[in-house]
């Protein structure tokens with residue numbers, strides 16, 4: 001009987017596993033051709049100063065509109081690009097486009113680019129960054145590289161050395177999604193990040209008076225202040241969340257409240273107006 005059940009289970013599960021693998025294979029096939037087919041684009045999400053509400057930087061967020069699959073979320077295709085190492089050429093494209101775009105903005109406005117561990121372990125990564133900077137003419141001080149704690153798990157030393165090289169030429173490095181990964185204070189001692197980005201889950205929890213979230217955001221801000229690192233609150237969607245995050249002392253704010261990821265034309269248009277918040281509600 002048990003054996004029968006086992007057999008039945010096997011029959012039930014295998015097709016769905018198979019379908020999943022098949023879906024992944026198709027996605028991977030399309031991803032391999034996405035660059036040459038010009039299917040990628042960048043969106044830019046503003047990060048504003050918590051006090052002045054002025055745009056301090058934009059985060060470049062990759063979008064893929066596939067002929068076969070339509071719009072695919074980065075949450076789905078970035079892990080696939082990492083597994084296949086396609087993230088190396090795709091990431092180079094992102095860096096080049098992001099630096100070029102930032103050249104259209106006022107000089108104090110920075111561009112933040114997400115970088116995966118696989119990219120950091122590529123021996124040519126630093127050259128790729130320098131290439132994107134020199135060919136666009138962007139000052140290294142205007143580029144901030146966003147990494148997550150996961151880069152320290154596999155060959156952490158190589159990743160750290162590469163990032164330190166880039167910091168040496170003036171680039172900033174932000175620690176993204178802080179609190180969701182392998183959060184260890186050791187990472188903060190190892191590297192002088194320019195910014196710690198507090199993950200959306202804590203921001204939204206704190207605004208709902210969740211005591212753990214409140215304590216964590218408070219502690220991260222205090223720690224960042226002491227280490228002379230800046231802080232960005234991710235995922236601020238409402239006036240209440242904004243008020244809460246301000247009280248907690250985060251330096252910068254990113255989220256739908258101030259602006260969703262937007263195309264380059266809309267990003268540029270933000271500088272044509274004086275009061276940023278007025279434009280959002282107009």
Ligand code: C2E
Nearest residue numbers: 061062074075078094114115116235236237254255256261
């Ligand atoms: P991330 O770096 O943490 O980027 C922030 C994500 O939160 C973005 O999702 C953004 O659209 C979303 N977001 C921003 N504000 C709000 C808000 O107020 N509420 C909510 N609910 N969401 C908000 P997106 O664009 O889907 O990107 C997801 C992730 O994909 C990014 O998370 C990043 O890890 C990765 N990613 C995106 N572009 C690139 C890239 O060029 N290279 C690499 N390696 N990873 C990328």
Ligand code: MG
Nearest residue numbers: 059114146176
């Ligand atoms: Mg990011």
Ligand code: MG
Nearest residue numbers: 176177197234
């Ligand atoms: Mg993030």
Ligand code: MG
Nearest residue numbers: 177199200234
């Ligand atoms: Mg996040």
